[in-house]
Amino acid sequence: MTIIELKIEKLPHCISLPEYATKGAAGMDLTAAIKEPITLGSLDRALVPTGIKIQLPKGYEAQIRARSGMAIKHGITLSNCVGTIDEDYRGEVKIGIINLSKETYTINPGDRIAQMVIAKIEKATITPVVSVDETDRSAGGFGSTGYSAL
Secondary structure (H helix, E strand, C coil): CCCCCCEEEECCCCCCCCEECCCCCCCEEEECCCCCCEEECCCCEEEEEEEEEEECCCCEEEEEECCHHHHHHHCEEECCCCEEECCCCCCEEEEEEEECCCCCEEECCCCEEEEEEEEECCCCCCCCCCCCCCCCCCCCCCCCCCCCCC
16 A cells, blocks of 8 residues: 555645544545535435645546446435546536435535545557457457356
8 A cells, every 4th residue: 555645735625634534544525515415305416615725746647437336225316326536627516416316315514425536657658459369258348247146
């Protein structure tokens, strides 16, 4: 594990800085920096501010992920599944949330709404070729490697 420095600017409406909930947590919890609750009906979406700006080290990204408890218990997840914050972005971190349940859900000021994982980025050079190498799987797509019932 590598420890890096993540610079964070706390905006005036910030309620709390990101923090790891446990010593072994991979992601830092992000909180809703809102003054009033936001209620989401079924399939409603909202862009929820966190009240922070971040400065990532060169060669890193911040991945914004859903909180598993909110997803499984309430059907609340991210509208873009996993968000990426690039190293050169300097705006406020905002979380796109969607309610996939049939019930309404209310986000209150200071609620933990997502988690942020810092990850090293590898860049690729693009090499055009006439064809790519074949494999045993080849073009087999969704479900092509079999299905195993639990």
